[in-house]
Amino acid sequence: MKTSREPSRVRDIRLGRDVRFDAWLYSMLMDNNLAYRMNPDIIASPEQLAFMVQLDDDQVYLPCSDATFAMLRVDGRPRKLQAQYNRAWRIIMRLIRSMVQDRAERRRILHFCRYRFLQYVAQGTLIPSRLVKRMTDLVLAQSYSLGDPWRERRRASTLRQQEMLELPAIRDNLEAMPDGELPPDMRGVRRLLDSLELVRFFCLSAMAKDWQEQLPSTPEIHQAMRQAEQAAAPLHEYFLNAPRPSTILFLCDADGGILFDLAMLQSLIRMGHRVICAVKAGFYFFAPTMDDMESDPALECWLRGGIVLRETQIGKNDLLRHLREHRMVIIDDGTRERLNLYRVSVTFSRAWKEADVVLCKGWRAADIFLGTSHAFTRDIICYWRSESGFRIELRRHAPEARKFSEEAIAIQADAIIKKMREARSQGRSVMFYSCVIGSIPGQTHIAVTLARTFVDNLRKKMDNILIINPAEHFVEGMDGDDLMFMWERVQRSGLIDVWRFQTVEDIEESFALLGRKVPPAWSGKDSTYSTGCTKEMRIALDMQSRNREMQIIGPEPRLFFRRGEYGVGKYFDASISRLTGR
Structure with a gap:
């Protein structure tokens, strides 16, 4: 009850x-x-x-x-x-x-x-x-069937969409000049035409299922696109004021229409935006799948300049690299169902995190994102066909949600690199201290205190040296992905003379300086216990192969490589959280 x-x-x-x-x-x-x-x-x-x-x-x-x-x-x-x-x-x-x-x-x-x-x-x-x-x-x-039962249905649908794009009734309405007076300058005209083209492609994408079943007349298509322009009018300023380039994560729909979707995404790319297109991992009715994106010949020309990523747990650095190198990145969301954020892949979660806006097609997405009172970390735009016609709505991200852009993180890293370069120019040595920060769940505050205490004491002992201590640059709100992206930029600057990794003795000395005994959670721990330090040891060895004079101090490198990759959003190995959570 x-x-x-x-x-x-x-x-x-x-x-x-x-x-x-x-x-x-x-x-x-x-x-x-x-x-x-x-x-x-x-x-x-x-x-x-x-x-x-x-x-x-x-x-x-x-x-x-x-x-x-x-x-x-x-x-x-x-x-x-x-x-x-x-x-x-x-x-x-x-x-x-x-x-x-x-x-x-x-x-x-x-x-x-x-x-x-x-x-x-x-x-x-x-x-x-x-x-x-x-x-x-x-x-x-x-059913004992092999493969995707509706693959051929989807291929027939993309061929039909390809034919429809060439029909004068659709092409002429997509390319028609706007009614009324144009802006007085070329920049204004260009922005107006971009926004109108985008909304018309939204309309075409939303109507894909219905218009494939029965193509409306030219006047009806004209009326539908004008109605879409009116429905999108409240978002006119949002589209015009969106930063360029923005990163847009697009979510497909079970009703299909992927070729129309890609035509719309190409319009966004022409406007200067970066696009991540999330499809399904496997069969979900007419929703496009990863196999479709790689094997359907009708889609090939719409994917030029893009890349299909099969990795389900891609790292932040690799994802950002692909976004810099390719006009469009195709991923799957890790599911074969209506979008369920509990079941999405790590790659999809990272794509969401790197996006500026999530663009969702279909009433199913509208039900999930607009029908819930949950708050999300990114702006969400949903567009769909309802009984009353074309609909489009914006849901703003939670006010407290923060996004650390690649540029913002790079600025923080470059500020540290500038200090390192200045120290080198003054004849000072540069030491980087790799230490446990979040590898022991629930002990992050203690880890930061230990690192600060030890490095402060080390500075008293050593002369003419700059020690970079990650614990002094711990930014509230950043997760492991953001921090490792920042530190890798610093670590690959080529300005480190001595790379010191935290030892058991360092931790014991730190607790002694604090006047405390070593608690059980920290007994025997050192940097080899840290997933982040393991990644940093790989970077250190790579940098030492380029600069033989750089010294690496601490546990032997072979002791590090029992650790895996970060659990997404964590500062520690995913396997650790599973062990402690059972």
Whole structure:
């Protein structure tokens, strides 16, 4: 039974206020396979979610709208929730009929799926989109089919879109000059034409499904595009004032229309923006997949100058490098369902973090991002076709969300490099101190204190030397990705004479200087325990191969390389968080 203390919006969900609600929430997350501690290898960690959703420490994210959450909380499965479950069942029946031609085999799969469907909906806690995903997996597993069952359907659709782009009814409306008086200068005219072209491509992209099924007349296309221009008018200043180049993350839709989408993205690229296009990892009806982007010949010409990245856990440096080198970067979101931020890949999360705006197509995305009270870390623009016509809405990012741009991080790094260069010009040596900062979960403050204490004492002992201590440049709000990007720029400057790595003795001396005994969490620890220091040792060895005079002091290099890559958004190895979280 619902109590007065229970939240009515997903944004209001907090743990520890009502034990009955907490029990229901944990059960609901488990039913939807979204509980991080139950499956940390495939569920996004709180740190990864923080790249995308602005959450308080005790706040819980749910990948659904407030309306869906309200339906799930009602006892007895309300009619609206049952209607969504019934829609999921119709989708699955359509899928089975499209895949399985043998009548007996089709009946067997239908009966099996109906049995599982009734079990799932009896729980009354399944998010409808998760139900579709789960049932789709069952169908694909039962049908014994190889590969993507709708690949040829999507290819036929892209060929149809290619033909439609050449039709005078569409081309002429896309290229028509605007009505009314033009701005008095070329810059104003150019900006006006860019914004109009973009909105018309939004319209074409949103109408892709309907217009492929039945192409409207030239006047109807004209009217639809003018209506789209009117709907987008409130965002006119947003588009015109957007910084150039901006990084735009585009999310595709299950209704398809990828060739129209790419035509729109090419328009953004011509305007000077960088584009990341997120497709699906595998079959999700008409949504484009990574295989489509690599194998569909109709898409090839629209992807020139771009790159398809298969890595699911790409690092920040590599992602930024690809964005500098290519006009468009294609990634998958790591899922085969309606966008679910709990299940997206590390690459997608980093792409979101590096984006200035997230551009989403379709009513499904609008339901997720506009229908929820959760706050997000980036501006989100959703556009879709509704019963009343073209719709487009902007949702601003959370006011407290901060983005450290590549340029801003580079400025901080260059300021440190300038000090190093000045020290060298004065005949001083430059030492870099690599130390444990966040590799012991929950001990970051102590790690910073230890490093500051030790380096301050070291400066008293040594003459004519500049010691770079990362603990003195710890920027609030930066995560491991941002900090390592900054420090790698410093470390590869070629200005380091001595690279010192923290030892067990350093830590023991630091606690002694503080008048404390070494606590168990720090006993035996040194820089070899740190994922960041492991990466820095690789950089140090690389730099030493170029500058033989640079000294490396500390534990032997071979002792470092048991560590892996960062857990996304963390300062420590992902394997550590899994071990401590079990």
